[in-house]
Amino acid sequence: MKIEISKMLQKKKKQILDLWMKNQLKDANLREDLMSNDELRIQSEELVDALLKKLTDENLADIESADFENVYEILSGISITRARQGFSPRETGTFVFSLKDALFETLQQELKSDPVALYDATMKVNKLIDSFGIVTFETFIKGREEVILRQTDEITEISTPVIRVWDGILALPIIGTLDSARTQVVMESLLQEIVNTSSSIAILDISGVPAVDSLVAQHLIKTVSATRLMGAECIISGIRPEIAQTVVHLGIDLSNVITKSSLSSALKHAFSVLQLEVRKKQKENYSLKNM
């Protein structure tokens, strides 16, 4: 009589789960800091359940069977969460591959007397779990890539803060290289803030920009023109001596742009345009008032 492997495994579900949990818990690298043992058990049980429920002797040999859709879904979910939680690829891989050991152990016990059947079943289970492992890695990497993408977005956002330094004066410190994508973000957030705050002066500070080549210069000039179109004046500050010399040699004409060496001199200029005066308080007045 031919033994039905899938039925046999289904019957041994509890044992498989227990063995698998045992394997995972005895692993020295268990990340109890990232996931509690209860959570781990729930996760493992969900996967074993889904797998055994759909397992037949036909699809056991067919890793691409649509029957496993749910299993792959659960696996993807698990590895994406793990990627976000900070599990390493090895830890995530071990999670899946230690299920293989539990299945092998069970098969061995049940098929002791039939080496041919044991060999056959072992090969099939091996292939199936390997395929699960590959899916785990694919989604794990996808999870990590999402984290990187999100961080890139966040960095773009934090690296272009528009600061309202005074009523009517905005400052935008630019740090790092200004490429086309970044300029777009800088320009958009600056123009939007000019509208929001009805500012009339914007200071672009480039002291954090390592080099100004003709592309960066073109981007800066465009930003200045766009600011002017909005009815505001744009000052470029933070031009270091070596940048000034390089820009001149490159042949870039910034004569139509108000440039200042430092943010504070740009601010001074802005004050004078707005006819504001910032003065030190007279000592006598100060002490009189406080008497």
Next chain:
Amino acid sequence: MEKSRITTTTNSMTILTVLNKDNFKIEKEQDVVPFRNRVKEHAVKIGMGLVNQTKLITAASELVRNMLRYANGGEILIEVVSKIRENGIRLTFTDRGPGIENVERAMTDGFSTGKSLGLGLPGAKRLSSEFTINSVVGKGTIVTIIKWKNG
């Protein structure tokens, strides 16, 4: 990095010794900043001052951007070179792009087929101590610049 001593002559016919070689591939925009940093590292190592460093990096930035934009990328050989009393950095930009039809025109301030400022090639020449360009239509372009430590 291999240590080899290859001797070549430049247009000024002085003997050049190559002290150090380093290759860099450019395939995408994200390669520009790491490349510039690599050039900077070499320049700092030979003790180049801040102004010359900035000029070299800016020239390199122009040429590497041209390579990306007009030739879909290419390769750069970064070399530390030495002549009688001075050390410098030599950069050789090689691409297999469409080549430049009229080099003289491309070297003119303000000429651009890409709607940009047209200052990259002439600007890079002004920022470098030595500049040579070789371009063959249908084959590609090779631009070589040297910036001397005190040049």
